[in-house]
Amino acid sequence: xxxxxxxxxxLFGQLLIGLINGAFYAMLSLxxxxxxxxxxxxxxxHGALYMVGAFCAWFLLQYAGVGYWWSLLLAPLxxxxxxxxxxxxxxxxxxxxxxxxxxxxxxxxxxIIQGVFTNYFxxxxxxxxxxxxxxxxxxxxxxxxxxxxxxxIAASLVVCLGTWYVIERTKLGSYLRAGTExxxxxxxxxxxxxxxxxxxxxxxxxxxxxxxVMAAPIYSVNPQMGANLIIVVFxxxxxxxxxxxxxxxxxxxxxxxxxxxxxxxxxxxxxxVIFVIMAIVxxxxxxxxxxxxx
Amino acid sequence: xxxxxxxxxxxxxxxxxxxTAIAFVVMVLLFxxxxxxxxxxxxxxxxxxxxxxxxxxxxxxxGGLLSFGHAMFLGMAGYVSxxxxxxxxxxxxxxxxxxxxxxxxxxxxxxxxAIRRQGIYFAMTTLxxxxxxxxxxxxxxxxxxxxxxxxxxxxxxxxxxxxxNVWVLYYVVLAIFVGxxxxxxxxxxxxxxxxxxxxxxxEPRAISLGYAAxxxxxxxxxxxxxxxxxxxxxxxxxxxxxxxxDVHWSTSGEVVLMTLLGGMGTIFGPVVGALVIVGLxxxxxxxxxxxxxxxxxxxxxxxLAFRRGIVGELAAWWKRRRPRQRPLSS
Numbered sequence: 001x002x003x004x005x006x007x008x009x010x011l012f013g014q015l016l017i018g019l020i021n022g023a024f025y026a027m028l029s030l031x032x033x034x035x036x037x038x039x040x041x042x043x044x045x046h047g048a049l050y051m052v053g054a055f056c057a058w059f060l061l062q063y064a065g066v067g068y069w070w071s072l073l074l075a076p077l078x079x080x081x082x083x084x085x086x087x088x089x090x091x092x093x094x095x096x097x098x099x100x101x102x103x104x105x106x107x108x109x110x111x112i113i114q115g116v117f118t119n120y121f122x123x124x125x126x127x128x129x130x131x132x133x134x135x136x137x138x139x140x141x142x143x144x145x146x147x148x149x150x151x152x153i154a155a156s157l158v159v160c161l162g163t164w165y166v167i168e169r170t171k172l173g174s175y176l177r178a179g180t181e182x183x184x185x186x187x188x189x190x191x192x193x194x195x196x197x198x199x200x201x202x203x204x205x206x207x208x209x210x211x212x213v214m215a216a217p218i219y220s221v222n223p224q225m226g227a228n229l230i231i232v233v234f235x236x237x238x239x240x241x242x243x244x245x246x247x248x249x250x251x252x253x254x255x256x257x258x259x260x261x262x263x264x265x266x267x268x269x270x271x272x273v274i275f276v277i278m279a280i281v282x283x284x285x286x287x288x289x290x291x292x293x294x
Numbered sequence: 295x296x297x298x299x300x301x302x303x304x305x306x307x308x309x310x311x312x313x314t315a316i317a318f319v320v321m322v323l324l325f326x327x328x329x330x331x332x333x334x335x336x337x338x339x340x341x342x343x344x345x346x347x348x349x350x351x352x353x354x355x356x357g358g359l360l361s362f363g364h365a366m367f368l369g370m371a372g373y374v375s376x377x378x379x380x381x382x383x384x385x386x387x388x389x390x391x392x393x394x395x396x397x398x399x400x401x402x403x404x405x406x407x408a409i410r411r412q413g414i415y416f417a418m419t420t421l422x423x424x425x426x427x428x429x430x431x432x433x434x435x436x437x438x439x440x441x442x443x444x445x446x447x448x449x450x451x452x453x454x455x456x457x458x459n460v461w462v463l464y465y466v467v468l469a470i471f472v473g474x475x476x477x478x479x480x481x482x483x484x485x486x487x488x489x490x491x492x493x494x495x496x497e498p499r500a501i502s503l504g505y506a507a508x509x510x511x512x513x514x515x516x517x518x519x520x521x522x523x524x525x526x527x528x529x530x531x532x533x534x535x536x537x538x539x540d541v542h543w544s545t546s547g548e549v550v551l552m553t554l555l556g557g558m559g560t561i562f563g564p565v566v567g568a569l570v571i572v573g574l575x576x577x578x579x580x581x582x583x584x585x586x587x588x589x590x591x592x593x594x595x596x597x598l599a600f601r602r603g604i605v606g607e608l609a610a611w612w613k614r615r616r617p618r619q620r621p622l623s624s
Contacts, residue, residue: 097601100417101597104550107590111547112586116587118583231425232425235422271433282407282408283407
């Protein structure tokens with residue numbers, strides 16, 4: 001069976017890979033958007049911390065015998081704690097300055113983290129054993145869907161929509177949104193804004209680490225895994241605009257799918273298609289698909 | 295330009311202030327005698343990167359635009375000039391000119407896209423565009439992928455100067471650097487540069503005064519891209535190599551660091567920053583990946599404690615000293 005001269009098996013296979021990539025784009029750009037909303041900082045170390053999350057899972061399995069499920073909880077907590085430390089000791093000093101300094105600082109942090117890990121682990125990947133529960137695949141009739149990949153897509157959807165729900169529909173989220181609009185006024189109402197900022201950064205970073213743990217069994221764990229991904233995620237963020245949470249989720253998954261499709265029909269462009277889309281969006285709608293000018 | 299309505303700029307541009315003039319002469323003299331004591335190829339690398347950083351500084355220091363993709367101009371110009379010299383057999387000056395022109399063209403296209411967004415989005419857009427250029431260079435046949443273009447012939451400049459002689463090559467590179475440096479100095483102190491600063495400080499106000507902010511920003515971007523391309527084209531001939539390193543995002547980060555460390559918005563800062571960073575990479579090369587860690591650490595320290603950079607701090611120290619002396623002299 002073929003569609004447009006492409007075997008369906010290959011088509012759906014690439015679409016699945018696209019969807020998986022899209023899940024990671026969505027989770028990472030969501031974290032970036034949440035952090036940006038309150039801190040006005042683009043967290044360049046997001047990719048490095050995603051990598052640290054994957055390494056955390058690897059360490060836990062290798063040295064402590066802690067399995068995948070606990071890693072899903074422990075790695076984000078650990079990386080979130082590191083994030084809180086970074087925010088308290090460094091980022092907090094920069095809020096009164098031009099926002100570009102935050103970008104530069106986190107870029108430096110990314111270099112440090114990646115350099116240290118490359119030093120000790122080289123640039124070749126370390127394999128992460130897939131948990132036994134996920135061995136095998138579902139037969140959907142038109143294709144085989146490996147269980148783990150199905151889990152990644154489902155889990156990231158749940159995480160993304162959960163984050164959206166908390167931010168848009170709960171009281172905590174309303175504080176957060178109010179803090180994005182006018183931090184001084186929110187503080188005047190007796191809400192501890194600096195602590196909220198710290199926790200937001202910790203949460204955004206933990207989200208990156210969670211993505212890292214989920215990525216570990218799919219891609220091999222290596223120090224450079226976040227470096228190239230983060231640039232694609234930046235392009236995703238520019239395309240979606242950072243105005244809306246739902247927007248960054250939709251853009252993430254959508255662009256993953258488009259990238260997968262490009263791999264089928266015109267593989268040479270699969271690396272660049274997201275950047276080309278970014279250029280087109282900038283021409284037509286400079287604020288991004290879901291963005292507000294700010 | 296004399297008709298433009300900005301007297302302070304005109305005054306400063308015609309009468310180059312004494313401190314700057316002295317510093318400039320000292321810098322050129324130092325670079326002129328340096329190859330007698332230091333390995334000339336290292337110095338040429340410093341000069342190329344210094345020109346690259348000065349071009350970058352024109353954008354961030356005076357236009358307030360942080361480009362995180364400047365490596366695309368450096369690397370692309372390097373590829374084109376290397377290809378022109380090696381495959382088409384063009385003489386050195388034509389190869390450099392072609393590389394520089396390519397960077398200018400790329401600057402126009404990417405500039406038109408990038409200036410549609412501001413601040414952080416501008417930085418992310420330029421980074422993404424540069425990554426696109428990186429993948430293009432990785433896949434295009436003429437760049438030879440991971441190998442790069444190797445053994446590029448240097449040839450003769452204007453059919454006169456034999457660039458295979460290291461001394462001749464060195465002074466040609468020095469001349470290119472000084473030319474680029476003076477052009478940037480002139481630009482910054484021209485009415486155009488003043489308008490650029492005004493846009494950086496308060497864009498809506500500059501627009502309300504009747505300046506087409508986007509056109510100024512685009513022109514600054516293209517100028518910066520062109521000079522970065524000049525640096526890249528020269529670098530390709532010096533090392534006889536055009537490789538993926540020069541288009542990689544880490545090079546874009548490096549030039550940001552050089553400018554930040556030396557002093558954003560200072561005339562000499564990028565040169566000092568380039569000297570320090572290239573020196574650091576040269577002498578710390580045996581430590582492998584630790585160089586990345588050290589580079590990152592310098593970034594963090596600069597941002598947290600040292601935002602004016604080396605030259606900026608020196609200038610501030612000098613200013614603090616001056617008022618104490620003034621009562622004596624008056």
